[in-house]
Amino acid sequence: MLKNNKKLLLSSALLMISSAALAATTPENAEKLGNSLTPIGAEKMGNSAGTIPAWNGGLATSDDRYTNPFAGEQPLFTITAANAEQYKDNLTPGQLAMLQRYPDSYSIPVYPTHRTAALPDSVYTAAKANATSTTLTDNGNGLDGFSTAIPFPIPGNGLEVIWNHMTRYRGGALERTFVQVPVQANGSYTAVKINEKMSWPSSLTDSDKAEKGENILFYFVQQVKAPSRLTGNVLLVHETMNQITQPRQAWTYNAGQRRVRRAPQIAYDAPGTASDGQRTTDNLDLFNGAPDRYNWNLVGKQELYIPYNSFALADRALKYDDILAPGHINPEHTRYELHRVWKVEATLKEGERHIYSKRTFYVDEDTWQIATVDHYDGRGELWRVAEAHQFQYRDANVPWLTAEALYDLQSGRYLVGSLTNEEGSGFDFTKRFKQKDFTPQAIRRLGR
Numbered sequence: 001m002l003k004n005n006k007k008l009l010l011s012s013a014l015l016m017i018s019s020a021a022l023a024a025t026t027p028e029n030a031e032k033l034g035n036s037l038t039p040i041g042a043e044k045m046g047n048s049a050g051t052i053p054a055w056n057g058g059l060a061t062s063d064d065r066y067t068n069p070f071a072g073e074q075p076l077f078t079i080t081a082a083n084a085e086q087y088k089d090n091l092t093p094g095q096l097a098m099l100q101r102y103p104d105s106y107s108i109p110v111y112p113t114h115r116t117a118a119l120p121d122s123v124y125t126a127a128k129a130n131a132t133s134t135t136l137t138d139n140g141n142g143l144d145g146f147s148t149a150i151p152f153p154i155p156g157n158g159l160e161v162i163w164n165h166m167t168r169y170r171g172g173a174l175e176r177t178f179v180q181v182p183v184q185a186n187g188s189y190t191a192v193k194i195n196e197k198m199s200w201p202s203s204l205t206d207s208d209k210a211e212k213g214e215n216i217l218f219y220f221v222q223q224v225k226a227p228s229r230l231t232g233n234v235l236l237v238h239e240t241m242n243q244i245t246q247p248r249q250a251w252t253y254n255a256g257q258r259r260v261r262r263a264p265q266i267a268y269d270a271p272g273t274a275s276d277g278q279r280t281t282d283n284l285d286l287f288n289g290a291p292d293r294y295n296w297n298l299v300g301k302q303e304l305y306i307p308y309n310s311f312a313l314a315d316r317a318l319k320y321d322d323i324l325a326p327g328h329i330n331p332e333h334t335r336y337e338l339h340r341v342w343k344v345e346a347t348l349k350e351g352e353r354h355i356y357s358k359r360t361f362y363v364d365e366d367t368w369q370i371a372t373v374d375h376y377d378g379r380g381e382l383w384r385v386a387e388a389h390q391f392q393y394r395d396a397n398v399p400w401l402t403a404e405a406l407y408d409l410q411s412g413r414y415l416v417g418s419l420t421n422e423e424g425s426g427f428d429f430t431k432r433f434k435q436k437d438f439t440p441q442a443i444r445r446l447g448r
Contacts, residue, residue: 061118108331117392131153196221230274251263267281299345306341329403
């Protein structure tokens with residue numbers, strides 16, 4: 001066991017939190033990218049214990065997306081409620097709470113660590129340029145001088161870490177069909193099938209016709225395909241970067257009313273689409289949207305057991321019945337590894353409103369994907385625990401989700417999204433769209 005991760009791997013001096021925190025890093029600091037740091041800012045070397053290896057470029061590109069390159073490996077050990085105390089220095093409060101809540105069924109199988117993250121060279125080039133050019137604007141609610149992905153590969157504060165997550169590379173454009181499943185405490189569920197199209201402005205085939213200005217992060221259309229009682233409802237979002245100067249632009253098409261309406265309420269803690277009230281809008285992707293309601297504190301780096309290289313969970317031979325168990329995902333199909341994460345604490349600002357009074361984010365250093373989150377209610381009690389089961393989409397050089405889970409410790413219910421096991425290929429990163437595909441007129445046609 002690693003002794004309390006030497007408390008935290010970064011001291012307060014290394015966090016560089018000062019009056020200069022809104023400024024880009026120095027050219028000298030940026031030269032670490034691709035040298036002592038990976039091209040997007042992770043520590044290239046492994047840890048002193050040898051339990052985290054050095055990054056060597058990640059998994060090579062392959063059309064064989066779902067074949068598990070680590071299928072022959074067995075867990076090094078399995079963490080249960082009985083032995084959790086032995087491993088607590090490398091677990092989050094949420095993970096410990098899950099072990100206590102489900103002592104007879106929940107476990108954390110820990111495998112050898114593989115640093116598989118790989119991105120296109122163009123993203124590496126953009127991240128290095130961003131390091132010296134991108135700054136936070138409007139009290140941290142916007143970006144200036146940003147291009148492509150990962151504005152702060154060498155972050156100086158918690159908000160910069162969260163911006164790296166929200167702007168990380170996800171293929172430029174894609175279409176995906178997946179299920180989102182609200183699971184009741186007894187394990188019963190009705191899967192909601194969803195089709196989504198996403199495009200970042202530069203990936204539009206008619207990008208010259210994209211909306212004027214530099215405040216659009218991406219375009220997004222979400223269509224519910226099943227069950228029948230929900231079909232025909234469509235959501236359109238123009239995701240803005242600075243949502244204070246220009247709020248997220250959203251429209252919904254309601255099949256019953258046959259009308260497109262503006263939907264300004266799709267933000268913050270408004271209920272998420274087809275989630276049975278089990279997540280907020282900003283729970284999707286573990287966090288999205290405007291960060292203005294919270295104070296963001298960068299605590300430091302820590303070594304944690306997080307879901308990683310979840311090829312077994314993405315196996316096309318699995319059915320949803322194999323995965324979804326009462327209380328939580330079936331741990332037979334999960335994989336956890338020891339990785340370094342950035343720890344960021346978000347506390348609700350005085351005078352602001354949100355159902356979560358505090359949120360603690362643990363962000364994977366190699367991908368900027370939030371790996372797990374602890375959510376606290378208005379009383380300060382741990383309420384919901386989120387996990388991102390990620391793996392490398394080798395055909396597109398995209399590290400992303402194969403499932404995201406949000407567990408309610410109080411009710412025993414949970415929500416799983418992004419499952420594609422019974423949906424063919426699930427994610428298609430070859431898709432390209434036009435500006436007209438992300439208009440109110442387009443979602444009216446889809447609704448019909």
